[in-house]
Amino acid sequence: MKTCQEIIVPPRSGRAFTVRAGQTVRIVDLEGRQPGDLVVFKADDLAVKMSQARTRVESRKVAATQGDSLWTNTFPPEVMLTIVGDTHGSHDLLYPPCCRYALEKRFGVSRDGCLENLAKALEAWGVKPHEIPDPLNLFFSVSVDDVGGMKVCEPMSKAGSSIDLQAKMDCIVAVATCSVPFPAKEHTGYRITIGETSSL
Ligand SMILES: [Zn+2]
Numbered sequence: 662m663k664t665c666q667e668i669i670v671p672p673r674s675g676r677a678f679t680v681r682a683g684q685t686v687r688i689v690d691l692e693g694r695q696p697g698d699l700v701v702f703k704a705d706d707l708a709v710k711m712s713q714a715r716t717r718v719e720s721r722k723v724a725a726t727q728g729d730s731l732w733t734n735t736f737p738p739e740v741m742l743t744i745v746g747d748t749h750g751s752h753d754l755l756y757p758p759c760c761r762y763a764l765e766k767r768f769g770v771s772r773d774g775c776l777e778n779l780a781k782a783l784e785a786w787g788v789k790p791h792e793i794p795d796p797l798n799l800f801f802s803v804s805v806d807d808v809g810g811m812k813v814c815e816p817m818s819k820a821g822s823s824i825d826l827q828a829k830m831d832c833i834v835a836v837a838t839c840s841v842p843f844p845a846k847e848h849t850g851y852r853i854t855i856g857e858t859s860s861l
Contacts, residue, residue, distance in 0.1 A: 662687070662856035670697070672848035675778035675837035677786065678855065679704060680828045685745065685858045688799060688836060692849035693820035696801035696839040698758045698775040700794050701731055701741045704831035707788060709733050711741055713795035717754050723805060724751045731797060731826070741832055746825030749818045753798035755811060759841050768842055775837040782835050793835075799824060799851075801839070816843060827858060 662685055670676045672695075680686055688699070703709035712734035719738065720729045727747040730740040759774035773781075780790040800818040803811050826834075838851055 662854075662858055664854050664856050666855040668853040668855075670836055670838050670851040670853060672838055672850050673772070673778065673840045674850075675775070675782035675835060676853070677779075677782040677833060677835035678853075680832045680834050680855060682828050682830050683858060685825050685827045685856050686742075686834060687746070687823055687825045687854040687856065689821060689823045689852045689854075690749070690800050690818045690849075691820065691852055693818050693822060694800075694816035694843070694846055695818070695849045695851070696816050696841070697799040697851060698779060698796035698837045698839065699799055699826075700779060700796045700835050702786070702788070702833040703733065703741070704833055707786060707792070707833070709735055710792075710794045711797070712738065713754055713797075716797075723755050724753050724802065725797060726750055726752065730829075734794070740829045742826040742828055742834075744824060745827045746823070749800055749822040749824065751802050752824065753801045753803045755803050755805075756798050756801070756813075757795045758793065758837070759839060764840060770842060772840055774840045778837040778840070779835045782837070783833070786833055799836070816846070
């Protein structure tokens with residue numbers, strides 16, 4: 662992969678960037694055990710964006726890994742990004758982004774969450790917080806029991822874990838490093854590399 666651009670997402674922050682069809686985005690969890698959120702918009706029509714529910718149904722899974730795709734909210738749906746590499750193995754497709762409301766209510770901390778950080782990163786494109794779709798939850802796992810109960814699992818990704826997503830259309834991608842406190846874990850950052858690949 663020939664590198665075109667490198668972006669650092671600091672702890673508890675968001676970044677957004679354009680990706681052309683055929684390019685691959687590699688996201689590296691630099692120090693490990695750091696969940697994050699990824700959302701996607703179609704570059705020339707921001708009303709077209711990732712649908713977390715459509716993505717679940719197309720793969721019939723509540724988490725994504727290599728070989729799975731992120732789908733649009735359109736009818737018929739289209740593939741936006743396909744996961745072409747994944748050293749971690751599972752990224753949740755059930756949870757919404759964390760936000761100031763959830764952090765205060767559930768964790769008793771007063772700070773911006775992924776929603777606010779994604780919104781800040783997407784400000785330049787005029788995207789409002791309520792227009793941000795539910796994400797692909799990077800390096801984050803949720804278990805579901807026989808009666809549908811959900812439980813957040815402790816983050817388990819190793820330092821240097823990575824996921825590669827290849828764009829199937831021109832996109833705006835936004836990524837946030839999560840602000841939810843986990844026991845005995847400092848918040849850490851991601852490195853994102855956008856590279857050229859040979860073909861779609
Ligand atoms: Zn979060």
